[in-house]
Amino acid sequence: MTIVPSAEPNAEPSAAPEVKAVPETVTAAFDEFMEAFEAFKDVNDRRLGEIEQKLTADVVTRDKMDRINRAMDDQKKVLDQLLLKKARPQLGSGGGHGRGPELSPEAAEHKAAFDAYVRRGEEAGLRELEAKAFSSTTGADGGYLVPPETDSEIGRRIAVVSPMRALSTVRTVSSAVLKKPFATSGLSTGWVAETAARPQTNTPQLAELSFPTMELYAMPAATQALLDDSAVDIEAWMAGEVDLVFAEQEGDAFIRGDGVNKPKGFLSYTTVADASWTWGNIGYVATGSAGAWKTSGPSDTLVDLVYALKAGHRQNGTFMMNRKTQGDIRKFKDADGNYLWRPPASAGQPASLMGYPIAEAEEMPDVAANSLSVAFGDFRSGYLVVDRAGVRILRDPYSAKPYVLFYTTKRVGGGVQNFEAIKLVKFAAS
Structure with missing residues (x-):
């Protein structure tokens, strides 16, 4: 599922994003997820610009951003399912049939x-x-x-x-x-002189x-x-x-x-x-x-x-x-205008927030x-x-x-x- 943004920056947002066929490979799903994130950033930047200029965002812009946000979640689900399927090797049955390692007697x-x-x-x-x-x-x-x-x-x-x-x-x-x-309190310690008595520490x-x-x-x-x-x-x-x-x-x-x-x-x-x-x-x-x-x-x-x-x-x-809470956080920026939420560096890796991984x-x-x-x-x-x-x-x-x-x-x-x-x-x- 790929979101295709408007060709012109000032063009009126379309009624609904264009959706492609569900990808069949992990690489294709990850590429489409990244394309969706770029479209999301474009629309969210437009929304923030409207808020700065008019103190409110255009309803059409908000609706389109929400649709892209939901589409990103759907695309991430597809990617997760493909990765999970890929991570499931067939159980080895042994016996030299090519389906797993030899078993002990x-x-x-x-x-x-x-x-x-x-x-x-x-x-x-x-x-x-x-x-x-x-x-x-x-x-x-x-x-x-x-x-x-x-x-x-x-x-x-x-x-x-x-x-x-x-x-x-x-x-x-x-x-x-x-x-x-x-x-709960750790061990008790203390400093003493070389020849001084060692008092008993607290339990x-x-x-x-x-x-x-x-x-x-x-x-x-x-x-x-x-x-x-x-x-x-x-x-x-x-x-x-x-x-x-x-x-x-x-x-x-x-x-x-x-x-x-x-x-x-x-x-x-x-x-x-x-x-x-x-x-x-x-x-x-x-x-x-x-x-x-x-x-x-x-x-x-x-x-x-x-x-x-x-x-x-x-x-x-x-x-x-x-995912819904993560969708809210995707909109957050720091003082320099950088998004706090970052997409995965590669397929199979988690997204990150402020440099820390996110577990969904x-x-x-x-x-x-x-x-x-x-x-x-x-x-x-x-x-x-x-x-x-x-x-x-x-x-x-x-x-x-x-x-x-x-x-x-x-x-x-x-x-x-x-x-x-x-x-x-x-x-x-x-």
């Missing part, structure tokens, strides 16, 4: 047993593997662990889709809860953070004809069915989950004005206008947000917002009264994702005949681990 045996279980419901192979390992991979409600290759592929593809998983620290545990001590203040894992499930269905087709890579099908739905649920929970039977998102913690920040709360910077950016100098809020973080976290900072997360709220629509932080230090090892699958050929259901589960937890590493923008007067 143990991995090949597990894969064959799992394939027999999924296709025909044969459990003997997986039970024999459990006996060999002297451990049980069967849960209280039944089911078997998928092969490690499939498990890691699901996790990798989820990381591509979910920005929070990709940005956060991820820990894999074997228990139901991860407990992590955290020194550091420790806080214990608990991250329970919750069950996330999906239930893809397949016909027996599909399962009987030996040409179908059953592991690739399984990963493809569950990775997007898992990513959507996780992405939402890591941002705004309430912590009830799901991870607790960073927006669900108590928020306070950054000047009054204390451990256990998330600090915010207010825009100074209820439900909107400031009329004069709206970008000042973003500057305040960036410098609300300590230098150690700021150098690893990332902005997070949804549609779970972030739209701008509204008292909304927390923009986050900035060192998410790797600030947020912890906890995975319990293994993705489990239970085959059910009875509940939805003639379809075979696959009850697929994984256990995931998450929460803020460093409360000073994430800051928010609140669209409020104070």
Whole structure:
């Protein structure tokens, strides 16, 4: 989708931008996105000139700019989808068929047993593997662990889709809860003379953070004809069915989950004005206008947000917002007339704001009264994702005949681990 601006600078804006066919390659999509951004800058510059001359922008100019802004978002979605499709290699099935690396004998045996279980419901192979390992991979409600290759592929593809998983620290545990001590005040130190006594330092203040894992499930269905087709890579099908739905649920929970039977998102913690920040709360910077950016100098809020973080976290900072909020920020300029928002340097790279990358997360709220629509932080230090090892699958050929259901589960937890590493923008007067 390419936006074609008017040929003459003073020409009347057309009723609607010209739209080309949806591009089929990443390069073409990226080129058209950049063309759209140049058209956006031309129209926005015209709008700002009209405001400077007449104290208001022409309605037609505003409408055209909004249409181009929306078209840029649509074009970015197309680009993201193409990149995601490109990033999904076929799962390696081994065996020298050219579809992946050779598997070890143990991995090949597990894969064959799992394939027999999924296709025909044969459990003997997986039970024999459990006996060999002297451990049980069967849960209280039944089911078997998928092969490690499939498990890691699901996790990798989820990381591509979910920005929070990709940005956060991820820990894999074997228990139901991860407990992590955290020194909130740091160690005490002091200067002493060479021969002076060393007084005992104060005991550091420790806080214990608990991250329970919750069950996330999906239930893809397949016909027996599909399962009987030996040409179908059953592991690739399984990963493809569950990775997007898992990513959507996780992405939402890591941002705004309430912590009830799901991870607790960073927006669900108590928020306070950054000047009054204390451990256990998330600090915010207010825009100074209820439900909107400031009329004069709206970008000042973003500057305040960036410098609300300590230098150690700021150098690893990332902005997070949804596409609609990003569309508002595209219009902002600095005192020298330079746009603060910059397009990606190349396909597959994020856009940047004031030199920091932008992570697009549609779970972030739209701008509204008292909304927390923009986050900035060192998410790797600030947020912890906890995975319990293994993705489990239970085959059910009875509940939805003639379809075979696959009850697929994984256990995931998450929460803020460093409360000073994430800051928010609140669209409020104070």
